[in-house]
Each structure stands twice: as C-alpha cells, then as structure tokens.
Amino acid sequence: MVRLGTLLRGRAQVARAVTLTLTFAGGGRWEQSCRLAEPSAHDDDLRLLAYQLMDAAGLQRGRLTGLVLKAEDLIGVDQTAEQISLDGAREDRLLAETVIDRVRAKVGPRVIGPAAVYRRAS
Helix, strand or coil, X not given: CHHHHHHHHHCCEEEEEEEEEEEECCCCXXXXXXXXXXXXXXXXXXXXXXXXXXXXXXXXXXXXXXXXXXXXXXXXXXXXXCCCCCCHHHHHHHHHHHHHHHXXXXXXXXXXXXXXXXXCCC
C-alpha cells in the first residue's frame, strides 16, 4: 500500500477506486473492488480500504499464493479538490507523507518504510 501511494503521488494521480485480487493455492481467485469516499493517493486511505477488502474476503485458512492491490479510475491531482480537515493527527500524517516522499526521491525508495519490515540493530 505504501508503494501504491508513492507511485500515485509520483505520477501526480489519485485513485477513485481500489481492486484487491487474491490468488489461492489450487488456482482459485477472489477479486473485489471498492470506491474511495473521495479520490486519494494517501497511504492511510489506501491502507484502510485494502484492510476493508481483506476483511470482506473472509480469509480463514486459505493458502494465499498471490495478492495484488490495484488503484483504478485514476485522475490527475489537478482535477480533485481536497477537503479541509480538522483532524490534527491526519494532517500530521499527510505532512509526514510529503516529507517521506521527498527523502525517498533524494536518497532512494527503500530508505524509509514501515518499522515492522526493518530488523533490529545488533
């Protein structure tokens, strides 16, 4: 989800819908699309929708062999309006997202990411 948001922002695009495709051992597939409340390329918005789609899949013990998250119904950033938010925490995350994008552009895409994917320093 982080890469998807980064790609969209790098292309100055926003998604109006997201599609999740799951592939299972044995060849079965599950695909579901969902529209965003408002067009977005923000990691939090994409992540929340992806989690909702995963919950809708009702996975119990199925063995996944593939997972694809696609942004769909793309439009240019210049064609959208951004709502003013009174949610200070969300505004802080969006500001941090902008800074992270700048750092990734300058130093490289893998320099900053979710803390869970990094190993502890020994």
